[in-house]
Amino acid sequence: MTDRDISSAAQHESVVKEATNAPARQLTGPPWLGSIYQRRGIDLEWLTVAIVLAASALVFFGWRGLVSVMIAGAGALAGHLVVDGAVRLLARRRSRVPHLHALNLGLLLGAAMPVMQRWWLPAAVGGAVGLLAHVVGRSHRLRVHPVVLVLVLIWLAPIVMAPGAEGGGAPGWMLKMWEPIDAVLRPQRLIVGDVRDATAEASIVAWQSPFPPDAPDAIRRTDTGQLLLSQRFDMLQDRNQLVRRLSTGELAQLSEIFVGAHIDAAGASSRALLIFLGFYLMYRRLAFWPVAMTALVGALTTMFLMPVWQAEADRYVSVLSRLIELGPAASITFVSYVFFATPMTLMVMVLAPGATPMSRSGRLVYGLIIGAGGIAAMWWTGQPQAAMLALLAASLLSRPLDALQRSVFLK
Amino acid sequence: MARIRGGMEFRQGAIVRLPAPPRTLTAQPIRLLSRSAPRVELGEAVRHGQVLADAGQPDRPCMISPIHGRVQRIWTVPAEAGGGWGILIEPTEPTATTMLSVEPPRGRTSENWLEALRRFGPWCEGDWRLDLVAQLHAVQKHPATMLICVGLDAFPPYPDRSSLLTSFPDDAVLGTQIAADIVGARRVLMLTSQASAVVSRVKPACRNFRVPLTAVTNLYPSADPRLVLWVHGPGRHKKLGPNALPTDRGVVMIGPWTAIRLARWFTNRELDLAQPLFIGWPEPGTPMTPAYVLAGQPLASVHGALAGSAGALVGRVVRGNPMTGQPFAAEHDGNGALDPVVPTDELLLSVLAPMRPPKPEPCISCGWCAQVCPTELRPVRLVQLLTRAKTDRHAAQRTRRALEWCIDCGLCSHVCPTELPLAQSLRAARDNAETAVSLPVASEHGNAG
Numbered sequence: 098m099t100d101r102d103i104s105s106a107a108q109h110e111s112v113v114k115e116a117t118n119a120p121a122r123q124l125t126g127p128p129w130l131g132s133i134y135q136r137r138g139i140d141l142e143w144l145t146v147a148i149v150l151a152a153s154a155l156v157f158f159g160w161r162g163l164v165s166v167m168i169a170g171a172g173a174l175a176g177h178l179v180v181d182g183a184v185r186l187l188a189r190r191r192s193r194v195p196h197l198h199a200l201n202l203g204l205l206l207g208a209a210m211p212v213m214q215r216w217w218l219p220a221a222v223g224g225a226v227g228l229l230a231h232v233v234g235r236s237h238r239l240r241v242h243p244v245v246l247v248l249v250l251i252w253l254a255p256i257v258m259a260p261g262a263e264g265g266g267a268p269g270w271m272l273k274m275w276e277p278i279d280a281v282l283r284p285q286r287l288i289v290g291d292v293r294d295a296t297a298e299a300s301i302v303a304w305q306s307p308f309p310p311d312a313p314d315a316i317r318r319t320d321t322g323q324l325l326l327s328q329r330f331d332m333l334q335d336r337n338q339l340v341r342r343l344s345t346g347e348l349a350q351l352s353e354i355f356v357g358a359h360i361d362a363a364g365a366s367s368r369a370l371l372i373f374l375g376f377y378l379m380y381r382r383l384a385f386w387p388v389a390m391t392a393l394v395g396a397l398t399t400m401f402l403m404p405v406w407q408a409e410a411d412r413y414v415s416v417l418s419r420l421i422e423l424g425p426a427a428s429i430t431f432v433s434y435v436f437f438a439t440p441m442t443l444m445v446m447v448l449a450p451g452a453t454p455m456s457r458s459g460r461l462v463y464g465l466i467i468g469a470g471g472i473a474a475m476w477w478t479g480q481p482q483a484a485m486l487a488l489l490a491a492s493l494l495s496r497p498l499d500a501l502q503r504s505v506f507l508k
Numbered sequence: 509m510a511r512i513r514g515g516m517e518f519r520q521g522a523i524v525r526l527p528a529p530p531r532t533l534t535a536q537p538i539r540l541l542s543r544s545a546p547r548v549e550l551g552e553a554v555r556h557g558q559v560l561a562d563a564g565q566p567d568r569p570c571m572i573s574p575i576h577g578r579v580q581r582i583w584t585v586p587a588e589a590g591g592g593w594g595i596l597i598e599p600t601e602p603t604a605t606t607m608l609s610v611e612p613p614r615g616r617t618s619e620n621w622l623e624a625l626r627r628f629g630p631w632c633e634g635d636w637r638l639d640l641v642a643q644l645h646a647v648q649k650h651p652a653t654m655l656i657c658v659g660l661d662a663f664p665p666y667p668d669r670s671s672l673l674t675s676f677p678d679d680a681v682l683g684t685q686i687a688a689d690i691v692g693a694r695r696v697l698m699l700t701s702q703a704s705a706v707v708s709r710v711k712p713a714c715r716n717f718r719v720p721l722t723a724v725t726n727l728y729p730s731a732d733p734r735l736v737l738w739v740h741g742p743g744r745h746k747k748l749g750p751n752a753l754p755t756d757r758g759v760v761m762i763g764p765w766t767a768i769r770l771a772r773w774f775t776n777r778e779l780d781l782a783q784p785l786f787i788g789w790p791e792p793g794t795p796m797t798p799a800y801v802l803a804g805q806p807l808a809s810v811h812g813a814l815a816g817s818a819g820a821l822v823g824r825v826v827r828g829n830p831m832t833g834q835p836f837a838a839e840h841d842g843n844g845a846l847d848p849v850v851p852t853d854e855l856l857l858s859v860l861a862p863m864r865p866p867k868p869e870p871c872i873s874c875g876w877c878a879q880v881c882p883t884e885l886r887p888v889r890l891v892q893l894l895t896r897a898k899t900d901r902h903a904a905q906r907t908r909r910a911l912e913w914c915i916d917c918g919l920c921s922h923v924c925p926t927e928l929p930l931a932q933s934l935r936a937a938r939d940n941a942e943t944a945v946s947l948p949v950a951s952e953h954g955n956a957g
């Protein structure tokens with residue numbers, strides 16, 4: 098019998114009756130107070146988070162950002178309803194996944210992926226998340242966040258489908274589905290502008306710089322996280338590399354990253370908003386601060402220990418030793434970029450609570466895996482999205498980590 | 509100061525001030541339930557303070573009549589209803605004297621005190637059933653090293669013990685000191701909530717009588733004796749076994765009313781037969797309604813909201829607090845159902861809000877049940893293990909061992925967002941395991957926590 102098999106009260110009752118021959122009436126009794134919170138309430142909390150993220154997509158990516166999030170949400174709902182209908186038809190019972198939960202997952206996915214050139218991708222992956230919600234997630238044996246699973250697939254799919262040296266690979270139209278819109282609305286055209294009406298070349302001026310009134314609605318920018326990770330060794334070798342990219346605007350400024358005016362996930366580009374939402378979830382007890390704290394500690398420690406090839410010395414040195422040589426200002430800037438220009442903030446503050454272990458010690462280990470694994474994956478692959486692999490691995494371990502709770506009374 | 513892990517902070521309710529117990533109350537018919545055969549006969553006139561039944565065992569208190577009256581009826585309670593005898597006394601006077609003029613025993617000889625306390629028992633309060641007589645009997649074999657007066661409220665929204673402490677701070681502290689003398693405990697501790705209204709009243713009294721005061725955050729269920737011992741008990745071996753008394757660890761625990769009653773007996777040379785009764789209301793912020801009552805008087809005579817048969821009160825009123833309280837048991841005297849009466853061992857009754865029928869949904873592994881569990885169990889996992897306990901010996905061992913440490917606080921069910929009946933399932937399994945199912949002996953390695 099699986100965990101899912103006993104997850105309704107009726108089953109609890111039959112289970113207890115079967116195990117102990119207890120009469121059913123014994124299941125009534127104290128507490129005489131109703132449940133302090135309801136599943137529906139939790140889904141509404143998450144819906145609030147998803148709506149805020151969708152609103153953020155509207156600000157910096159215009160109606161296209163919002164529509165992208167909505168399409169993913171609608172796709173998830175559609176996928177969920179298909180499964181729900183099939184379950185009703187074949188198993189003659191209701192599915193255990195609430196509609197609101199599927200909608201939340203879809204909206205969260207839409208907010209966690211960039212605005213795409215084509216609408217097909219958000220619709221397709223939204224549908225996929227609606228299907229996956231019935232197989233994986235908090236209520237299932239495989240406690241993997243469906244959104245994280247789909248985000249990893251979105252990242253891996255174009256890599257797998259890309260033509261190799263001898264050609265082949267997926268058809269071009271399919272690869273085009275994965276092309277993001279690498280532009281962000283300029284300040285004068287926020288909310289109302291069309292993000293596809295963008296400058297021809299990637300802008301290397303700061304987002305808040307003055308633009309002529311007849312300039313396109315959006316400016317094309319380079320992905321800061323991608324640029325940082327691809328140039329990480331150069332920047333650690335030479336302080337001027339970091340300074341030059343910052344002064345020219347090639348790297349978005351940290352203030353822009355915090356506000357959300359850079360190329361990133363549609364609804365999760367603002368780091369300030371993500372941090373705020375993370376604290377909100379902690380306040381509502383849907384997220385736990387020890388996870389975020391241990392993730393931060395694990396990430397910092399791992400980053401400091403990562404190897405960097407030093408040509409002059411003809412040997413590997415640690416990132417920490419390079420940071421010490423770069424000086425405090427450059428070091429702090431570099432470390433801040435690694436945290437805030439990559440999906441680490443989204444992962445730790447918003448996605449990680451979706452698969453947190455139930456035990457206190459388990460949460461610490463879970464946070465460490467996310468932090469350390471996320472940095473290690475990004476460092477070795479040079480891809481910001483690789484950080485999601487760590488969250489995937491951590492959520493796969495989530496159920497075994499539950500067992501780390503050991504009562505002192507039982508020792 | 510160490511705190512229990514887990515638990516939950518409920519909003520503290522308003523503390524109410526009680527006047528001194530009245531010397532007289534309107535006489536009401538008294539109905540008492542005795543486990544041992546009555547010493548009185550049908551139609552016999554009884555005086556207040558007269559022994560009605562005596563089990564003859566040194567750890568069992570006698571049952572006395574709180575009024576002058578006449579034995580109206582005696583009937584046998586069937587074994588399936590708990591067994592024993594019911595005694596109904598009709599008052600012969602319009603008012604009942606609530607003070608019994610009797611001298612407390614002289615000196616500190618615990619045998620004398622045991623006999624005196626047993627004669628005028630029971631001496632327990634609240635829903636943790638720690639009778640002073642049973643504990644005093646136990647310390648004859650295992651000397652006590654510590655006495656704790658647990659002034660923490662069992663359920664903070666209904667601060668019954670805090671109300672008693674603030675109403676009679678000097679008596680509570682003096683009574684604690686007297687009780688410590690009786691049991692021969694060297695260490696004394698007055699444990700109260702951190703509420704300033706309580707601390708400001710109790711602290712001067714503790715200073716006067718040199719009783720150490722420990723004020724802690726009243727985190728539910730930190731008033732549970734097992735948790736009190738775990739956090740505040742002496743020595744290294746703080747754990748209290750599932751069926752053990754605190755006296756097994758050299759600790760005697762009393763509640764404030766026991767201490768107040770002892771002190772008033774000592775100073776006034778009169779023993780209170782009336783007891784305070786608090787009625788908690790479901791509306792947040794509504795203060796409790798206090799009253800002085802006699803054990804065994806009809807519940808309907810205390811407050812209109814308590815009127816009705818036991819069946820009618822199901823889901824409306826419980827003995828104790830809403831987290832752990834029990835419904836009134838149905839009683840019959842052969843002629844029909846009897847209306848409930850004021851219990852002898854309970855100072856709090858809770859009027860319940862209408863409850864929406866729960867709609868259980870699949871567990872979402874939120875972990876709240878594990879987070880609030882004061883004994884650090886994983887209730888939902890434990891319920892899962894119950895499914896395998898019948899066929900899997902290892903699962904049965906783990907289940908049984910963990911079930912022993914479920915203190916039945918009800919928090920897991922209260923916080924479960926999917927409304928799973930976790931506490932109810934665990935209670936059903938434990939009750940059944942205790943009475944009928946012989947699970948394999950617990951293993952040292954089994955762990956479901």
